[in-house]
Amino acid sequence: MHLVGLCRTSGDAVLLAIRVAKKSQRQVANDIGMEPAQLSRIISGNAHxxxxxxxxxxxxxxxxxxxxxxxxxxxxxxxPRTESAEEKLARLEAENAELRMRAAA
Structure with missing residues (x-):
């Protein structure tokens, strides 16, 4: 949180997250399906x-x-959000039903 607090702009925070990951801007742009030039504009503050x-x-x-x-x-x-046992059961049942539908297709 200390490092996040030092960021003045959203672009600073994006660049910090990339540097912490030890990846290049190009790698991250490719990973998220964004043009490297667009990510560069986000970091420089010309886009969000x-x-x-x-x-x-x-x-x-x-x-x-x-x-x-x-x-x-x-x-x-x-x-982090915590979920009750009932919420977890409902989520897992929904995920299971989705996986069954995919397998049946």
Whole structure:
């Protein structure tokens, strides 16, 4: 969180997340299906990271740095969501049903 707090812009946070992952900007852009030039514009502040790419980006860099910056800039912190046993059972049943449908197709 200390490093996230030092980021002044969303682009700074995106670049920090990439550096923590020890990947190149080009690698991350390819991983998330974005043109390297677009990612460069995001980092330089001439464009913004699309919110609907947040999960894909986090998976590519294997950290939540950018999302933590967004929360921090709003005066909040990110905490892992916990699910009850009933919620977990419902989620697993839904995932199981989806896998069965795919296997049957």
């Amino acid at each position: 990271m699309p919110a609907d790419m947040a999960l894909c980006f986090a998976r590519a860099v294997r950290n939540w740095g950018w999302q933590q910056w967004v929360a921090h800039s709003c005066g909040m912190d990110m905490v």
